[in-house]
């Protein structure tokens with residue numbers, strides 16, 4: 380949670396001698412909008428509930444040099460959002476830390492599906508579209524060509540499954556789209572909204588009458604991005620001037636990138652930069668416990684003090700914000716709390732030697748095959764630089780649960796590590812034929828880690844926006860709960876929120 384204190388505000392935060400947070404004598408508030416629209420923000424107070432910044436960006440750096448990701452492991456460089464993140468990486472001085480994956484890398488070219496007990500390479504290139512490739516019953520090109528003449532839908536929103544079944548056929552919806560939604564949202568394509576999860580597909584149908592025509596007639600960048608990926612959300616977004624690093628990523632056709640010491644390096648570098656910035660106060664282990672309106676601003680209740688602020692940028696999950704708002708904002712709270720979250724059980728495994736039967740990014744599992752197992756990432760293929768130096772090892776990550784967590788595993792807080800490790804090793808035995816024991820493992824349950832944009836999410840966002848405007852709440856929303864769950868999306872949402880207060884920077 381970020382609180383902005385404009386010049387005239389200013390309650391603020393001090394650290395007591397014992398390190399806890401105390402309140403400064405509050406000074407008079409002026410009108411919030413007049414203050415926050417002014418570029419002269421006197422202070423920004425950043426409140427992080429956990430003892431580290433970065434939320435799900437967590438990396439284990441083992442003493443022997445191996446790196447394991449427990450959250451995101453690759454960021455896409457394409458589009459305005461991708462450039463924006465790379466620009467930030469440059470500004471933070473992390474260029475030399477970047478590990479790019481070019482488009483001709485095997486991790487960019489090969490993705491697999493585990494269907495009917497077998498691994499199948501996802502079709503790619505023209506050949507893959509022309510031929511009948513198992514597990515599909517006919518050439519994908521047939522479905523693609525037919526799509527052009529399918530009548531435009533009229534619904535304001537529908538499930539991703541219904542949309543794709545209608546336009547491209549049930550087989551693609553049941554297998555490919557089911558997998559895609561699991562591999563991005565850990566979600567159920569029969570509940571997720573096409574309008575909010577894949578706005579580019581929804582808009583292509585609306586504006587061009589067809590997904591295929593939308594892709595063909597899109598901008599050059601959109602077309603290029605589409606060719607490079609199986610799935611690309613070709614939202615072009617606002618113009619972002621590319622840094623040298625972003626230009627390099629385009630020139631070298633990167634499909635994703637990571638950082639030498641893991642993705643956690645990014646929030647660490649950001650924290651360091653913020654601590655060096657004047658008028659910015661950064662607090663860890665400082666969870667917001669409640670919000671109340673004081674004058675035209677807010678009072679944020681902490682465990683051991685309060686902070687007064689003219690404006691709040693909330694980057695906590697929607698349901699958390701909903702639980703913090705005062706009773707007077709009941710309808711806003713209710714809307715926020717309706718944005719569902721799912722949990723993931725994640726198991727990192729390390730093996731001695733090269734043990735994978737195939738190479739590529741990883742494989743996804745459709746819900747018809749195994750509801751509980753979402754997919755397996757072959758980390759050491761995309762990022763061998765994270766392997767223990769001087770040895771040949773294989774690192775993989777098994778992801779389980781998502782929208783099926785409760786029915787498959789019960790409550791996230793009740794799970795035994797051993798049970799999850801057992802399930803994960805069983806998965807790699809059945810899917811990849813790995814019968815040897817892993818040399819090292821790490822089990823974690825990421826509770827409520829990915830928001831679910833269910834059908835009607837767009838309407839909920841409209842209602843949320845209306846509640847904020849109607850009650851003139853000095854509140855801006857950012858983070859994964861609203862308009863995109865990728866690392867790029869959430870970083871961009873933070874930037875947009877800040878710019879809505881101080882103007883374009």
Ligand SMILES: Cc1cc2nc3c(=O)[nH]c(=O)nc-3n(C[C@H](O)[C@H](O)[C@H](O)COP(=O)(O)OP(=O)(O)OC[C@H]3O[C@@H](n4cnc5c(N)ncnc54)[C@H](O)[C@@H]3O)c2cc1C
Pocket residue numbers: 380426427428429431432433434435436449450451452453454455665666667668694695696699723725825828829857858859860864865866867869
């Ligand atoms: C397993 C996994 C794999 C993923 N893989 C990828 C990938 O490969 N590529 C990609 O682009 N994206 C990926 N994502 C998605 C992406 O990582 C997340 O959507 C994104 O990091 C969410 O960022 P956020 O800041 O919105 O939310 P969070 O990371 O949830 O951060 C919210 C922060 O708010 C803090 N907070 C909570 N309550 C309070 C409170 N009361 N007071 C103060 N602070 C509070 C939390 O401690 C946390 O630091 C993945 C996600 C997961 C879970």
Ligand SMILES: C=Cc1c2[nH]c(c1C)Cc1[nH]c(c(CCC(=O)O)c1C)Cc1[nH]c(c(C)c1CCC(=O)O)Cc1[nH]c(c(C)c1C=C)C2
Pocket residue numbers: 455490491559561562563564565608609610611612740741742743753754755756778829864865866
């Ligand atoms: C099996 C579960 C998951 C895997 N990754 C994620 C989950 C839930 C989370 C995730 N993965 C990606 C994103 C960002 C999307 C974006 O817009 O940038 C998120 C939130 C990247 C991604 N991973 C896969 C796809 C198709 C994408 C989209 C972008 C792209 O095309 O690169 C596929 C995939 N994810 C996982 C596996 C095992 C897998 C496929 C082989 C893990």
